Amino acid sequence: MRTSVAVDVTDLTKVYPGGVRGVDGLTFRVSIGEIYGLLGPNGSGKTTTLRIIATLLKPTRGSVKVFGYDTVLNAVEVRKLLSYLPEEAGAYRDLTGLDFIKFMLGVRLEGRELDEAIEEAISIADLGSDIKRPIRGYSKGMKRLLALSTVLASGSKLVILDEPTAGLDVERSIRIRNLVAEFSKKRGITVILSSHNMLEVEHLCDRVGILYRGKLVAEGSPSELKVKYSARNLEEVFVKTVGGLSIVSS
Amino acid sequence: MSLAKLVKKEVMAVLKSPAFIMGLVFMAIYFVALGRMVGVATEQVVREAVEAPVGVIVEDEDYFTARVVYTVNASLKGRLIAVRTIEEGVRKFSVVISIPRGFGASLLGPNATAFVNGYVAIDRASAFQQARAGVVAAVARALGETAKLLVAIERGVNISELNKVVVARVETRVGGRVVNLEALSSLFGSTMMFAVFIGILAMMTLMYSAQAVASEKEEKAFEMLLTLPVSRSTIALAKIAGAVVISVFMVVIYFAGFSYMMSAMPQVDQTTGATTFTWSLWDLVTYLGSSGVSLLVVSLGLMLLFSGALGLLIGVLSSDTRVAGALAGPIGAVLYVGLIATQFIGVPLGIEASLLGATVYGLPLAIVVASVSGDETIALLALLLSIAVVATILTTVVKVFGSERILIGVSIRRRPK
Numbered sequence: 291m292r293t294s295v296a297v298d299v300t301d302l303t304k305v306y307p308g309g310v311r312g313v314d315g316l317t318f319r320v321s322i323g324e325i326y327g328l329l330g331p332n333g334s335g336k337t338t339t340l341r342i343i344a345t346l347l348k349p350t351r352g353s354v355k356v357f358g359y360d361t362v363l364n365a366v367e368v369r370k371l372l373s374y375l376p377e378e379a380g381a382y383r384d385l386t387g388l389d390f391i392k393f394m395l396g397v398r399l400e401g402r403e404l405d406e407a408i409e410e411a412i413s414i415a416d417l418g419s420d421i422k423r424p425i426r427g428y429s430k431g432m433k434r435l436l437a438l439s440t441v442l443a444s445g446s447k448l449v450i451l452d453e454p455t456a457g458l459d460v461e462r463s464i465r466i467r468n469l470v471a472e473f474s475k476k477r478g479i480t481v482i483l484s485s486h487n488m489l490e491v492e493h494l495c496d497r498v499g500i501l502y503r504g505k506l507v508a509e510g511s512p513s514e515l516k517v518k519y520s521a522r523n524l525e526e527v528f529v530k531t532v533g534g535l536s537i538v539s540s
Numbered sequence: 541m542s543l544a545k546l547v548k549k550e551v552m553a554v555l556k557s558p559a560f561i562m563g564l565v566f567m568a569i570y571f572v573a574l575g576r577m578v579g580v581a582t583e584q585v586v587r588e589a590v591e592a593p594v595g596v597i598v599e600d601e602d603y604f605t606a607r608v609v610y611t612v613n614a615s616l617k618g619r620l621i622a623v624r625t626i627e628e629g630v631r632k633f634s635v636v637i638s639i640p641r642g643f644g645a646s647l648l649g650p651n652a653t654a655f656v657n658g659y660v661a662i663d664r665a666s667a668f669q670q671a672r673a674g675v676v677a678a679v680a681r682a683l684g685e686t687a688k689l690l691v692a693i694e695r696g697v698n699i700s701e702l703n704k705v706v707v708a709r710v711e712t713r714v715g716g717r718v719v720n721l722e723a724l725s726s727l728f729g730s731t732m733m734f735a736v737f738i739g740i741l742a743m744m745t746l747m748y749s750a751q752a753v754a755s756e757k758e759e760k761a762f763e764m765l766l767t768l769p770v771s772r773s774t775i776a777l778a779k780i781a782g783a784v785v786i787s788v789f790m791v792v793i794y795f796a797g798f799s800y801m802m803s804a805m806p807q808v809d810q811t812t813g814a815t816t817f818t819w820s821l822w823d824l825v826t827y828l829g830s831s832g833v834s835l836l837v838v839s840l841g842l843m844l845l846f847s848g849a850l851g852l853l854i855g856v857l858s859s860d861t862r863v864a865g866a867l868a869g870p871i872g873a874v875l876y877v878g879l880i881a882t883q884f885i886g887v888p889l890g891i892e893a894s895l896l897g898a899t900v901y902g903l904p905l906a907i908v909v910a911s912v913s914g915d916e917t918i919a920l921l922a923l924l925l926s927i928a929v930v931a932t933i934l935t936t937v938v939k940v941f942g943s944e945r946i947l948i949g950v951s952i953r954r955r956p957k
Binding site: 375378383437 | 756759761763764767768769943944
């Protein structure tokens with residue numbers, strides 16, 4: 291299936307049991323090789339959107355296509371094309387970091403391809419001799435890098451990162467940002483990421499979608515949005531888009 | 541002081557868990573009901589041994605024999621009831637004693653041994669059933685003692701100088717077939733021990749598979765696993781298989797330890813008797829034959845699949861390992877105790893035993909019942925029922941794993957109007 295669109299989200303609505311609306315009529319497209327950022331406050335629908343794209347949740351209405359494959363009808367095909375880093379990605383406490391890398395990549399790859407991917411993941415994680423220690427002794431940052439290493443080294447065409455730097459120190463956050471940018475540029479992979487961090491999104495993303503209460507309230511490249519809303523940075527864009535009072539009340 | 545507060549927090553965290561409370565209430569009700577059922581079964585056995593009527597055919601026309609039987613019957617409060625044929629007696633009373641010609645003459649000798657023939661019908665698969673043979677032995681003993689007493693009175697001799705023994709030759713029948721009582725005893729005992737071990741195996745599988753999902757949720761590794769390019773049914777089956785492998789490994793270790801402990805214990809010379817508990821897995825294999833053993837292996841596989849699948853469902857419903865443990869523990873215990881208690885309560889040796897298949901855990905017992913009663917239909921129907929139940933639970937697991945409920949859980953909140 292040849293297409294220039296990596297992710298096609300059309301009229302996506304998700305209503306959870308109990309009636310809570312996760313996303314409401316969301317439509318956007320992500321081109322191949324693009325880094326697309328979803329911005330928004332807590333509860334705006336970022337994680338719900340990413341989980342639907344990653345085939346973890348099913349839309350109540352609308353559709354999501356990944357490289358032309360429907361996430362509901364062709365879930366396994368979609369999973370072959372993507373790797374997902376959840377917001378609170380952990381790992382099996384009693385395995386070593388190396389065991390975890392081997393397991394996560396071993397399901398996707400085999401032979402020489404697998405060996406190369408493992409080497410690459412070890413290099414990305416950069417955990418030194420700790421890679422052979424059980425994960426239960428890892429810090430949050432170490433676990434995050436370990437999980438990210440399996441996502442980036444998987445060779446997937448689409449990488450979904452939910453708050454990739456949340457809760458990490460500045461040094462590790464910068465390292466992760468650089469890795470994402472480097473892999474996207476070098477491998478031509480498509481990245482969709484969510485973040486609260488406007489600065490991070492502004493520097494990393496080609497295009498940004500601002501979500502508020504499940505709806506897409508603004509979309510464009512950071513520079514386009516700044517011009518459109520006469521703002522100095524994305525924070526100001528965000529405030530002008532959703533209104534300061536609404537942010538406080540949310 | 542701080543320790544007390546910490547302990548209080550630990551206890552309260554468990555006590556306030558709805559899963560724990562539900563499990564506690566359920567376990568209490570279950571064990572009370574089960575205790576009552578086992579109690580009734582035990583009372584029935586005791587009643588049979590002490591009160592139930594026994595059919596008697598007196599072929600010996602000797603006057604002394606008539607006096608001995610009359611006296612024994614009086615001491616047993618009229619439990620001995622004359623029947624015309626063995627079949628009639630077995631049908632009516634389950635236990636029949638036939639006193640052959642020459643019985644009285646044999647007993648009138650100085651140190652005599654006489655024989656009676658006992659016919660016992662076994663109509664339930666139960667660890668207690670062979671106690672019926674004990675009734676024959678008890679009546680035979682009473683006949684011998686009474687004969688001694690009457691001879692001592694009539695001849696004016698010291699009773700302790702007399703030695704009169706009545707030996708019971710017992711024929712055990714299941715349906716219309718004659719079976720070896722010792723073999724049957726060993727079969728029921730072996731079935732019980734088999735149930736003990738496979739019950740442990742099944743319970744551990746249930747626990748491990750429940751923990752497998754719950755701990756993955758706790759470790760926050762579940763979402764990454766679910767986005768790997770494999771079908772959800774493969775993930776579910778892998779978890780069941782993993783739990784089975786670990787359980788088998790653990791039970792092999794336990795069994796080896798148990799066998800060593802038993803072999804290291806001093807051997808006690810057990811008295812032989814109808815109610816002696818004997819078991820040997822080899823006896824089970826010999827009695828059931830190759831087809832029965834094959835069915836037993838299949839039943840073991842079905843039990844493990846059932847336990848693994850049930851464990852996964854518990855794991856999916858649980859938010860963490862604590863809840864999973866609080867749910868899987870009582871459910872596993874209920875299944876395990878039910879499996880063992882069924883052996884005490886007993887199962888009718890008829891087609892109704894095939895219903896055991898619906899519990900999956902009861903399938904091995906249904907296979908034994910089929911073998912004892914010589915009716916293969918029982919095993920076949922039970923097997924089909926078990927397959928249907930296992931297929932249903934596996935389908936449910938695959939559906940649940942394929943749905944988003946696995947992530948967002950099961951909500952019992954009402955929808956807002």
